[in-house]
Amino acid sequence: MSTRKPAGGPRQLFARSPAERVALARQQFFEEGVRPSGLVGEAVIQSWMRCTRIHADRQRVIAFDAVTPSRLHATMGRNRELLDAARQELVGMESSLAGTDCRVLLTDGQGVIVHVTEHPGTTEQPILRQTARIGVNIAESVVGTTAPGIVATTGQACTVDGAEHYFEYLRHMQCAAAPIRDVRGQLAGVLDLTVEARRFGFDAASMVALYATTIENRLMLAQSHDRLVLRFQASPALLGTPLEALAGIAPEGTVEWLNAAGARLIGGVPEAGPCDVEMLFGLDLAALLRLTRNEAAQPVRLASGLGVWLQARLQGHDGVDFSHAVGLTPAEPKTEAAESTPQQTIDAPQPASDRDGTLRGHSRKLIEDTLALHGGNISHAARQLHVSRGTLYRHLKGLRERDAD
Structure with a gap:
């Protein structure tokens, strides 16, 4: 981007309104080759720079074509976990916005829409009628500068207002978007608020960030089977809210993931990769399990x-929570009726040589101790663990397969 001065006299230096500010930024960038720093956000400038290399004609009409049926089918299947995690928050968000003309869009990490609110029947929104459809790809490489397109490209929350959109066709749109990440730190989706032919009238960026954070937390928890999940904050009142910090502890006792709030409280994600939980939390795995x-x-x-x-919270696979059974309680006295009823029993797995302080070892010992406490009675052990007999069988089968290996 050049810093040369334009010919033909002095150019306008100050803008009296947001619209004039963006118009001046477009003039400097697209006509004069000057970087419009301070007039529009850096995220928008960087997007314009990327778009100039892809889209030659800023005046063209955007088609908003949907992806192929096969790609849409694969996309919906691949993002089922994201949709499940987002379902409750999307309902709440759409209820809050019912009195506005805003549309809620949820895309996958590549910018393909996987959820959209119904179109308000009384409002004229010709562009949103084309855009807001499941399967439409609104990635930056397809529709130019938009908030969800920038987030899908950079992973950073942003807003794009009016003529900040790369294509003139979208100059009446306003959008705010925020990222949703998974336990691997990868972009799982983008939550977006968009309105056409008017302004939001409220802080859309804060609202979309709040809901995106809640969805992200739900997604991380859903992806943490067989993990010890830690919820923490400086105030107990913040636990269970979008401001709570979360951490996932792997079976070997290392910190596998932190959400954004957790990383801030801990002081950042360790650059050297997974580290022992005691190095960050000051407690070893055994203490946390207690x-x-x-x-x-x-x-x-x-x-x-x-x-x-x-x-x-210690959660086993199949969504089974073993936290209530960490401290085993004495077995209930058997009644005569119980003794006279035939019960199915099972031999507990033989002690293996890999007993250690890991999360996996803890879960194994818990199952073995519970079975021993109930004399190998699978029904009583499952009741003690608050799981079904089938779930307990699957755990036992997994333990035996590991022993066989």
Whole structure:
């Protein structure tokens, strides 16, 4: 981008309104070759630069074509977990926006729409009628500068207002979008608010960021089977809210993932990769597992010295939560009726040589101890663990297969 001065006299230096500011930015960028720093956001400037290399004609009409049926089918299947995590929040968000002309769009990480609100029947929104359809690709490489397109490209939340859109065709649109990440830190989706031919009238960026964070937290929790999940914050009142910090602890006792709030409280994600949980939380795995016995948050002090309130939850595969069974209770006395009823029993797995302080070892010992406590009675053990007999069988089968290996 050049910094040369335009010919033909002095150019306008100041804008009196947002519309004039963007018009001046477009003039400087597209006509004069001058970087319009300070007139529009850096995210918009970078998007314009990318778009000039892809889209030659800024005046053309955008078709908003849907992807092929086969790609749409694959996209919907691949994003089922995202849609499940977002369902409750999308309902709440759409209810809040029912009195506005805003549309809620959810895309996958590549910019293909996988959810959209119904079109308000009384409002004229010709462009949104074309855009807001499941299967339409609104990636930057297809429709130019938009908020969801920028987020899908950069992973950073942003807003795009009016003529900040690359194509003139979208100059009456306003959109705000935020990213949704998975436990691997990869972009799983983009949540977007869009309105046509008017302004939002409220802080759309804050609203979309709040809901995107909640969806992201739900997605991370859904992806954390067989993990110890830690919820923590400086105030217990913030637990269970979009401001709560989350961490996933792998079976070997390393911190596998942190959400954004968790990374801020911890002081950043370790650059060297997964590290031992005690290095960040000041407690070893065994101590954290003992905290799962408590439903209420407990005060702990992180390795940094910061005091927080923490809840620990141990969740097995199939969505089974074993936290209530970490501290085994004595078996209930058998009644005569129970003794006279034939019960199915099963031999507990033989002790393996890999007993250690890992999460996997803890879960195995829990199952073995529970079976031993009930004399191998699978029904009683499953009741103690609050799981079905089928689920307990699958756990036992997995343990035996590991022993065989």
